[in-house]
Amino acid sequence: MFLAHGYAALDPHSPLVPFAFERRDPGPNDVRIEILYTGICHTDLHQTRDHWGGALFPMVPGHEIVGRVVEVGNGVKKFKAGDLAGVGCMVDSCRHCQNCQDDLEQLCVEGATLTYNGRERDSGQPTFGGYSDQIVVDERFVVKISASLDLKAVAPLLCAGITTYSPLRHWQVEPGQKVGVIGLGGLGHMGVKFAKAMGAHVVMITTTPEKGRDATRLGADEVLLSGDAEAMAAHAASFDFLLDTIPVSHDLNPYAALLKRDRTLVLVGALTELSPPLFGANLMMGRKRVSGSAIGGMAETQEMMDFCAEHGIVSDVEMVDIQDVNQAYERLLKNDVRYRFVIDMASLQKDAA
C-alpha cells in the first residue's frame, strides 16, 4: 500500500476537499500511473451528490484519466515506465462472461468494476478515481496514448470519446451517410468530430442557434434547429443514424420522424426515463429503431485512441486547478463549459506547498 493524495466528497452535501488515501501496490499485471490530467464528467457531479443512490463516501471521483506510467508489474506486457496511458470508466470486470470474452467489458454480466464509487473485486475495498496524483490499474483496463496528441485534451476521450465513438462504429456509420448528432455538450462535440472524421455528412441538431454555429466550427456540415417545425419536417425520414446525446429526459418522437426506414437512433446520454412516452406508430411506420450504448470495451477504447492519433482528434477543453473543482461543478450545472473541464493535476502541489 502507498499513500495517494487527491480530492474527495466526504458526503453528498459537502464540497470536494483534499483527501489522502491508500492505494494498493502494483500486482504482477498492474501499472502504476502518475496522473497528469483528469476530465470532469457530468457523472462525477451526479455521483458525488448521490443523485443515483448507493454512493460510497468518501468518494474520489474522476474517470477520464491520463498520465505517465511510473511502474509496471512483472507480468505487464503492453506498458513500460515512461509510457503515456489512459484509464476510463472501469478498472476491472469478471473476464469470463460472454460479454467480457467478446471484449465488451462494459457490459460484464457480473458488472464491471467502476473506476470510482465501486469496489475492487478481490479485496472489496472502495475504488478511488482520477482526482488524485496516482492510480494503480490492471493493464487490461489501461490504454496507450500517442505522444502526438495534446495530452490534457485527451482526458475526456476516455469517457465522452468512447461513448460516442463506439455507437458510430457499432452501427457502421460510413462515408456519405447523413448522421445527426443531437445535443452539443461534452458528448455531442465529440460525436461531431468522430462522425466527420468517419466521412459522414454531419448535422448538429440543437435547440440553440449559438451552439449550431459552434458545431459548424467543430466540423458539422449543417445545423438543424429542433424547435423549427418547418426545418424538422424538411429533414423528415432523411437520416441514416442519430446519436442522441441529450443528458436528460426528453421526447424521442420528433427525432424518430427524422430517421430513414430501418435506421437507428442511439441514446448515449439519457439514463433515465424518456418522457413523454414514445408512440409505437412512430417506430412501426418505417421499422425505425431506438437503442442505447454505454462507453465501449477496452479493445475498442484503444482503437478509438489510435483513431484519434491518426485523425488528430482531441476534446475541446477548459483547464482548471483542483482547488477550483467545486466552482467548475457549479458552472457545469449551468452548462457553462465548452466542452469539457479538465483538471491539471499538477495543481495538487499547491496544497502541499
Next chain:
Amino acid sequence: MFLAHGYAALDPHSPLVPFAFERRDPGPNDVRIEILYTGICHTDLHQTRDHWGGALFPMVPGHEIVGRVVEVGNGVKKFKAGDLAGVGCMVDSCRHCQNCQDDLEQLCVEGATLTYNGRERDSGQPTFGGYSDQIVVDERFVVKISASLDLKAVAPLLCAGITTYSPLRHWQVEPGQKVGVIGLGGLGHMGVKFAKAMGAHVVMITTTPEKGRDATRLGADEVLLSGDAEAMAAHAASFDFLLDTIPVSHDLNPYAALLKRDRTLVLVGALTELSPPLFGANLMMGRKRVSGSAIGGMAETQEMMDFCAEHGIVSDVEMVDIQDVNQAYERLLKNDVRYRFVIDMASLQKDAA
C-alpha cells in the same frame, strides 16, 4: 360500375347495417373477387367507431379478405377466373417511391391506399372493404392462396398473419433461437405458430395462466408469466427476439430486461404511446433495441402465404354470420375470441331472402 352489397357503419355511433354501394368495373390490371370469408380485425372496431379520427362514413370495414377470382382485366398476369385469392390491408400505393420499389408498399412514402376508410388514388372515391360480396383490386395487391389450406381460416393471415410473419423474417429468427411472443390474441397466436415453424424455441409471455396453456397447445415450448417477478428474473437477458403483440399502451421496461445483448423487441400491436416511459439505461446496458413493424409488403405477403401452405398454418377462427357482426364486436371488446372472428360472407344471402 356495378352494385356491391355489404355491411357498413353509417356513422361512428351506429351499429353496422346492410349497405349497397358502387364498385368500379375491373380495369386492365384488376381482378374482381367474389368474397367468401373476411376476418374481423380489432382495427375494424377502432375505425368504424372513429377512435383514431378522420374516418370516412359510410364505412364498409374488412381487410382480411379471401375469395375466388371471377373476372380479370386483360393485362392481368398472375390470376385467372376460378383462382383463390386474398386481399389485405392495402389495395394500392404510389409504386415509384423507394419503399414501393423495395417491395415495401406498406411504407409507401405517399401513403398506401387502405382497403377501406381510404381513398382511391385516381378517382378520390372512398375505398370499401371486405364486409361485402365482391371487391375489385389491382393484381399487385392480391395474393394467391393454396387450395390445400382451410380457406375460412386463411382470412386472418392477410393482416394478423403478415404482421407477425414479417418481423420474424426481417429480424432473421432462426432455428434454435429463443423467441418470446408477448400477448396471446389475434396477432400473438399467429406469432407462436410462425416462430415455431421457423424452428425457434418459443416462449409465450402472458399475464394469464390460462392463455399460457392455450399457447402450449398452439406450439409454444414454454410459458412465462409476466407478473411473476421471479420467473421474469430467471429469463433475464436470455431472449434472441421479442415480438410484442400487446395492443394497448404498456410498460416496455420489464421486457427490455429479457433481451440478450444487441437483440430486438419489435412492437406490432401498440400504435399509441408506450407508458410508463422507457428508461434509457434499459437499452444502453446491452445495446438493446426497440423497433416496430406494420403488416408487410405484397411480395412478402405472398411469401407468407406460401410458407403457410408449406407448413399447414392457418389461423384459429370462430365463424360468424354478417348479421351477428355487431355482437362479435362486443365480444371482441371483452377479448372473448379464440383467436379471430371470420365472417362467412355467404350469410349476406340471408338478408336478400
